[in-house]
Amino acid sequence: MTLLVTGAAGFIGSNFCHHWRGAHPGDRLIALDALTYAGNAANLAALDGQAGFRFVHGDITDGALVERLLREEGIDTIVHFAAESHVDRSIHGPAAFVQTNVVGTQVLLEAARRVWLAGSGREHRFHHISTDEVYGSLGPEDPPFHETTPYAPNSPYAASKAASDHLVRAWHHTYGLQVTTSNCSNNYGPYQFPEKLIPLVILNILHGRRLPVYGDGTQVRDWLHVADHCRGIEAVLRDGRMGETYNIGGFGELTNIELVRRLCALLDERFAAEPELARRFPDAPQARGAPAESLIEHVTDRPGHDRRYAIDPGRITGELGWSPSHDLTSGLADTVGWYLANGPWWTAVMDGSYREWLSQQYGGGVLPQNQEGTS
Ligand code: NAD
Ligand code: TYD
Numbered sequence: 001m002t003l004l005v006t007g008a009a010g011f012i013g014s015n016f017c018h019h020w021r022g023a024h025p026g027d028r029l030i031a032l033d034a035l036t037y038a039g040n041a042a043n044l045a046a047l048d049g050q051a052g053f054r055f056v057h058g059d060i061t062d063g064a065l066v067e068r069l070l071r072e073e074g075i076d077t078i079v080h081f082a083a084e085s086h087v088d089r090s091i092h093g094p095a096a097f098v099q100t101n102v103v104g105t106q107v108l109l110e111a112a113r114r115v116w117l118a119g120s121g122r123e124h125r126f127h128h129i130s131t132d133e134v135y136g137s138l139g140p141e142d143p144p145f146h147e148t149t150p151y152a153p154n155s156p157y158a159a160s161k162a163a164s165d166h167l168v169r170a171w172h173h174t175y176g177l178q179v180t181t182s183n184c185s186n187n188y189g190p191y192q193f194p195e196k197l198i199p200l201v202i203l204n205i206l207h208g209r210r211l212p213v214y215g216d217g218t219q220v221r222d223w224l225h226v227a228d229h230c231r232g233i234e235a236v237l238r239d240g241r242m243g244e245t246y247n248i249g250g251f252g253e254l255t256n257i258e259l260v261r262r263l264c265a266l267l268d269e270r271f272a273a274e275p276e277l278a279r280r281f282p283d284a285p286q287a288r289g290a291p292a293e294s295l296i297e298h299v300t301d302r303p304g305h306d307r308r309y310a311i312d313p314g315r316i317t318g319e320l321g322w323s324p325s326h327d328l329t330s331g332l333a334d335t336v337g338w339y340l341a342n343g344p345w346w347t348a349v350m351d352g353s354y355r356e357w358l359s360q361q362y363g364g365g366v367l368p369q370n371q372e373g374t375s
Contacts, residue, residue: 002028004075006060006108007082009033011192012129012226014043016079019230021047028052030073032066034059037353038085042345043191060104066111077125079233080108083164086195087133087157091303094156101160102167109171117175127237128168128181132222132247133158135183137306144222144310145183147245154304165245172243180240182233184248185311188331189226190338194346195357197221197256198332201263202339203346205292208283209362211264215301217257220308224250225326232313235320246320249311252328257296264292266336277340 003020007013008031017029029047033039035057047053054073058065060082069075082104084090084097109126116124135145136152153159171177188198201211232248240246254262271277271286278287285294316322326334339346350358 001077002030002073002075003077003079004030004032004066004069004073006032006078006080007039008055009035009039009041009043010081010085011038011043011189011196012187012229013081014040014191015189015226016081016230016233017044017047017053019227019234021050021053023234026052028073029054030069030075031055032058032060032069033082036084038193040191040193040349042348061099061107063107063111066108067115070111070115076123077127077237078108078112079127079129079237080105081129083129083161084157087155088195088302090155090157090160094160097156097160098163101157102163105164105167109167109177113171113175113177117177124178125237126168126171126177126179127233127240128165128179129233130165130181130183130245131158131161132183132185132249132309132311133306134162134165135309138220138308138310140308142308144249144312145247146312147183147247147315154306158306169243178242180236180242181245182236182248182316183245183311184229184232185222185224185250185252185309187224187226187229189335190342191345192226193349194354197259198263198335199339199346201260202267202336204362205264205267205295206281206284206339208281208285209295209358210297211260211292211295212297212299212361213257213260214299214305217260217298218255218307219305220253220255220310221259222249222310223252223254223259223328223331224248224311225324225331228324228326231325232316232322235316235322239320241319244315246316247311247313248316248322249313250324250326250328251313252324252331253308253310254328260296261293262332263336264296266333267292270336270340280343 090097135149153162172179192199
């Protein structure tokens with residue numbers, strides 16, 4: 001196979017490229033990414049220069065570029081991750097979400113249609129990565145989201161993803177494009193940009209910054225390890241039915257406040273076991289004998305904050321034999337370990353614009369240059 005992976009330098013896209021390379025070393029990977037604030041070429045550094053891997057710095061809304069890549073590279077499979085992905089940013093600036101998530105998806109679909117369906121057509125697949133947020137919010141006793149749950153997106157982010165899902169569906173029904181879609185729950189794991197809850201909490205603890213819990217913290221998310229998500233996408237690409245959607249979830253429901261407490265406890269344990277961490281991170285509360293939980297602060301809730309997400313992965317489990325291999329306890333411990341071991345990665349990620357955002361959130365002087373990430 002020759003795959004075009006859009007958004008390949010982001011969190012899930014880069015994990016997917018590494019996974020695919022390991023599982024299918026004979027396939028070719030064309031990684032397309034606009035390198036927005038969330039994209040990081042370093043996430044793909046290990047693949048750079050390898051035969052069968054090519055990174056293209058470009059935008060999915062550039063139809064001419066996408067069409068040229070599809071033709072020149074003989075691409076038969078698109079795995080579409082590229083998106084604006086952070087709910088809080090969508091509340092402050094929804095236009096970019098419509099542009100990338102809706103217009104960008106339409107541009108990709110059109111390029112695929114022009115190249116793959118011309119003449120007698122060719123074997124192809126367009127796999128679209130979506131989210132459980134398109135289904136809206138669950139009550140405490142509601143059954144988890146199923147593929148047939150009606151769409152009810154609440155944030156501009158969720159609405160833009162819902163719109164893109166509908167476009168993908170329409171290109172299948174109207175033009176016969178061979179598509180599949182997966183809607184997954186909240187991912188966590190290596191290479192996640194530290195504006196999302198889990199890496200944000202880990203890095204804030206290391207730097208002694210407050211841990212902002214929105215509202216009362218009893219909102220529930222269903223956490224999925226990114227490696228399990230990648231295996232789920234692989235299962236859909238292998239055996240998924242054309243035109244179908246598959247929900248991928250991790251059986252990892254937890255309230256935000258409980259999740260934050262678990263991360264605090266994991267870091268307290270690591271500091272207790274490894275005295276050099278207090279020297280590496282002198283601003284961490286553990287370095288002065290205080291627990292990480294002392295940093296928790298309940299802050300103003302996110303507008304329109306969805307109360308609960310949970311996924312019923314019965315279809316992908318039953319039809320495709322997929323099930324998650326990480327439980328949340330070991331997955332969180334591994335993730336804390338990854339961020340502790342990869343200081344240079346997140347030091348580099350914390351560039352000018354991220355620092356600016358941090359100092360708006362937490363006040364000035366948040367990141368002394370000389371104490372990050374070095375071991
Ligand atoms: P991310 O923000 O980490 O990465 C997105 C990537 O897309 C970045 O590398 C960025 O540079 C790139 N990109 C943005 N606009 C682009 C454009 N116009 N052209 C080309 N590239 C562009 O996001 P992520 O967490 O890796 O999410 C990947 C996909 O998975 C998204 O479609 C998201 O909606 C979906 N998803 C994510 C989660 C999650 O928990 N992270 C959950 C459900 C679904
Ligand atoms: P996030 O990682 O932004 O993912 P999503 O909004 O897509 O679910 O947030 C996960 C949950 O954590 C969500 O309920 C919002 C909450 N949250 C906080 O309480 N504080 C924070 O600083 C962030 C970023 C999120």
